[in-house]
Amino acid sequence: MRDLRKRDFRRILIIKPSSFGDVIHALPVLNGLRQRYPSAHIAWLVANSCAGLLERHTALNEIIRFDRKRYGSLGRNLRVSVEFMEFLNQLRARRFELVVDLQGLFRSGFLALASGAPYRVGFANAREMAWMFYTHRVAVPNRDMHAVDRNYLFAKRLGFEHVPIAFHLPVQERAVTMAEHMLAARGLRRGEQYVLMGPGTRWETKLWPARYFAQVARQIMDHTPLRVVLIGMDVEVPLANEVAQLAGNGIINLAGQTSLAELTALVAGATAVVMHDSGPMHLATAFNKPMVAIYGPTNPQRTGPYNRPESIARLELECSPCYLKRVSECPHRHRCMNELTPDLVFQRVMRVLEAPAGVP
Numbered sequence: 184m185r186d187l188r189k190r191d192f193r194r195i196l197i198i199k200p201s202s203f204g205d206v207i208h209a210l211p212v213l214n215g216l217r218q219r220y221p222s223a224h225i226a227w228l229v230a231n232s233c234a235g236l237l238e239r240h241t242a243l244n245e246i247i248r249f250d251r252k253r254y255g256s257l258g259r260n261l262r263v264s265v266e267f268m269e270f271l272n273q274l275r276a277r278r279f280e281l282v283v284d285l286q287g288l289f290r291s292g293f294l295a296l297a298s299g300a301p302y303r304v305g306f307a308n309a310r311e312m313a314w315m316f317y318t319h320r321v322a323v324p325n326r327d328m329h330a331v332d333r334n335y336l337f338a339k340r341l342g343f344e345h346v347p348i349a350f351h352l353p354v355q356e357r358a359v360t361m362a363e364h365m366l367a368a369r370g371l372r373r374g375e376q377y378v379l380m381g382p383g384t385r386w387e388t389k390l391w392p393a394r395y396f397a398q399v400a401r402q403i404m405d406h407t408p409l410r411v412v413l414i415g416m417d418v419e420v421p422l423a424n425e426v427a428q429l430a431g432n433g434i435i436n437l438a439g440q441t442s443l444a445e446l447t448a449l450v451a452g453a454t455a456v457v458m459h460d461s462g463p464m465h466l467a468t469a470f471n472k473p474m475v476a477i478y479g480p481t482n483p484q485r486t487g488p489y490n491r492p493e494s495i496a497r498l499e500l501e502c503s504p505c506y507l508k509r510v511s512e513c514p515h516r517h518r519c520m521n522e523l524t525p526d527l528v529f530q531r532v533m534r535v536l537e538a539p540a541g542v543p
Contacts, residue, residue, distance in 0.1 A: 188342035192281040199285040200230040203462025208330040215343035217242040235443030275299040292316035331489045350469035354451045358444035369435045377410045379453040383419030384461040386508045388480040397429030398525040404433045473535040479519030
């Protein structure tokens with residue numbers, strides 16, 4: 184039966200291994216699938232690094248962890264090759280009826296086929312010829328549409344287009360308690376408000392200068408009763424340390440000290456956030472937090488805070504977005520970041536802090 188809308192699937196697999204932000208962009212599809220198939224067993228194949236986002240999610244029955252780093256030596260390491268074959272056997276043994284591939288790469292398409300599911304849905308324009316693994320393909324009418332809207336194109340094919348787009352994400356009580364303890368140990372009383380700041384991101388071209396972050400942090404603490412809390416992954420600790428040193432007294436630096444669950448709790452508890460185009464920024468979007476999202480080389484129409492154009496701080500330049508990943512490749516002296524001044528960003532921060540709840 185070609186019309187998937189008429190089928191009552193009992194076992195469904197979502198494939199969206201990474202990245203942090205991409206997993207968040209896929210959450211509305213999980214919600215829609217659960218509303219459409221309330222009794223189904225729904226599993227999500229996700230990279231180890233992102234699995235913490237989905238732990239204890241009430242719409243999920245199972246998390247299937249995919250060790251991409253380890254399987255990277257597939258074919259060169261006999262033990263890893265054997266483990267990968269066992270992984271595929273276990274995947275097939277789960278007898279999924281429907282696979283929804285939101286990643287759209289050769290690897291994810293292959294995993295969809297290897298699952299043995301008779302119905303496999305993916306993007307018609309999937310990269311690396313992943314489309315050849317699907318039984319049903321979803322056309323993307325506009326390459327610049329937001330990632331959330333692009334993912335939700337699956338809703339019409341699977342019969343849940345009537346379900347409103349919603350980001351449901353669990354916040355673990357234990358993680359909230361741990362986050363409160365970390366903040367309290369650094370002088371932030373329980374219930375005291377803070378601005379969460381993430382000075383790190385994966386691409387070096389997305390990086391706003393550390394001294395700019397420090398200046399905005401200092402201005403926030405000098406002109407409001409709010410403290411500033413820094414977060415970041417382990418590799419971002421030196422950058423966060425630089426920001427903390429430049430900002431001076433009062434700033435709280437938790438970079439490299441939180442689990443993914445604790446980071447989620449910190450975002451959920453923040454009064455506002457100031458971040459790059461990064462995973463934590465998309466996490467803040469899911470919690471509908473007031474924010475200032477700093478953009479330069481990437482396109483906020485595709486990956487900006489969803490339906491939050493007022494939250495974007497960027498310069499209108501002919502060269503932006505460029506999608507270059509290295510500053511050395513930029514012929515314009517990295518204007519998109521260097522010329523976006525701290526004063527401009529601070530003004531945006533004050534605007535979102537002063538806005539009534541629910542008003543941009």
